[in-house]
Amino acid sequence: MTDKSKKWLRFRTGTLLVFFLVLFIALISRAFQLQILSGETLKAKAQRQHTKTLQFQPERGLILDRNGEKLAASIMVDSVCANPSRINNPGKVSLKLSSALGVKKKTIRKRLSKSGNFCWIARRISPAQAGNVSALNIDGIYLIKEPKRFYPNRELAGQLLGFAGLDSTGLEGLELKYDGYLKGEPEKFLWEKDAKGKKIYVERSSTAGKQNESCSLILTIDGRIQYLVESQLKEAVEKTGSKGGIAIVMDPRTGEILAMANVPVFNPNTFSSYPSGTWRNRAITDCFDPGSTFKPFLAAGALEEGVVDEDDQFYCEDGAYVVGNKTIRDVKKHKELSFREILKYSSNIGAVKVSEILGKEKFYQYIRKFKFGSKTGVDLPGESPGILREHENWTKVDMATIAFGQGVSVTAVQLITALSAIANDGVLMKPYI
Structure with missing residues (x-):
């Protein structure tokens, strides 16, 4: 081998060594960045990709009168949800659901266009609507049970009781005042996906013990007295041509309120169909010259x-x-x-x-x-x-x-x-x- 050939070989060998050294340093630097500098961030991202936490609210507590009669309760009704990734023809599905639910096709189509594996289509629907959806038997469309707040006496003590919203949160009246007790603490379920994307149930956890579960509320109100007072108040308002009226029955010895009535009344089962001013409990909010x-x-x-x-x-x-x-x-x-x-x-x-x-x-x-x-x-x-x-x-x-x-x-x-x-x-x- 000539001197010229030896020099060329040493040059190639040196160049190759430098290349591998630079590559090694780059790999070490990248590993340091991923493991040390960005480790927690990437770990959290991976956790989000492979696990999912579902939160379930316990059934809302009852509201009872002093005799144990139900004034507010929760019943289980159907809601419609979807897995958009399983819907092959969103336009056609939207049209069918629109007819079954009486909801605009455009609204349903917009909800189905969301990314991910879950979206709500309609919450707390009627039994007839649930039957219509079930009969369609569409892949990716599901009926699930949800609690719905129900007021069995309709308008009775409506302003006093108030009402709860879609997510079982008190929005007015006693439902709002004692929301934390009636609602209780949520329960969480952790799911993890395997290599094929299938869900594996991992654990169930609660943010509270049994002592913090939803509570029922017993009132000083007597439903029978409340009914009589409301009936007489309605009659008096109609007879005098008044715009409205207020009546309260109180035990002077204890301060217990046995009845608190407002006219006009409203039905908390369908509160959204009334003017918001009707929801107000004017017995405590409105002022007048005595x-x-x-x-x-x-x-x-x-x-x-x-x-x-x-x-x-x-x-x-x-x-x-x-x-x-x-x-x-x-x-x-x-x-x-x-x-x-x-x-x-x-x-x-x-x-x-x-x-x-x-x-x-x-x-x-x-x-x-x-x-x-x-x-x-x-x-x-x-x-x-x-x-x-x-x-x-x-x-x-x-x-x-x-x-x-x-x-x-x-x-x-x-x-x-x-x-x-x-x-x-x-x-x-x-x-x-």
Whole structure:
């Protein structure tokens, strides 16, 4: 071998060694990047590709009246889902499902166009619709059972109960207030795919023990009293031509609410077909001037302070009394009325004169003692505190009008709670459901 050939061989050998060295370094660097720098990210990605977690919500708890009668329950109904990857002709399938379900073909086609192995087509359908879908026998279209909230008494106590949405989440009323108890904690199932993509059940886990499963709710409401109150309220609203009405029945000794009615009513089974304003429990949300029903609280304060006696006489100005720039009038003219008679005949002028003796500071203190101007704390969502201005801002006219229930706004639950205190020997109880 010539010197020239030897040099060429050494050059080739050296070049080959350098090439393999560079390749080795590149492989080591890539391995370091994958195993060390990106290891956790890639591991998580692989985990997502080979495993799937399905979450199931336990059956929602019951809502019962004080006698154990069901006011809200859950029933199992059919829902339609699909595996889009198994649908060979989405257009044709969409047309068939549209006819079976009464849903627009365009809507179904859009849902079937989603990637993945699962999509909802229609939730909580009727038995007739389920029968139509089953008869089609389409590969990749499935019927599965889901719980649906059901209110067996239809409109009864609708605003009080509220309703739950598609995913068993409380949206209004008691369903919202006690959602965490009624809904319970979800249960999770972990599935893993084998090399052929088949699912293998791995484990079942729960985020809670038995003590945190869905709970039932027993109310102070008496369904029979609720029905009678709603019936009478509807009749009164129709008879008077009113737009609506509110009625509450409370045990003054305990604060238990036995009935809470609203008119107009709505059926929580089909809540979406009603205007959203109908869902509101106006017994706790809406404020109004209490009018002459406010006079007993003025009277209670005056008697408690000892500034009047029951038989004290008041001159009621023959039906017209000027305070500041306002003339206060009585429906029926009176000259002399006793303190008792002021309440008996509901004299506005008599009430104003009692308030003048009591004074605005003391009057305000007693109004506050009856919890006007603040929430009662009833266990329902959306309670309003009403409207009561600070007494420092009252004019003479303000105090005069507040004496007969104008210039102050209260809720129905505030009013019945305060009146119940008078019936309960002056003991104010917190209302509860």
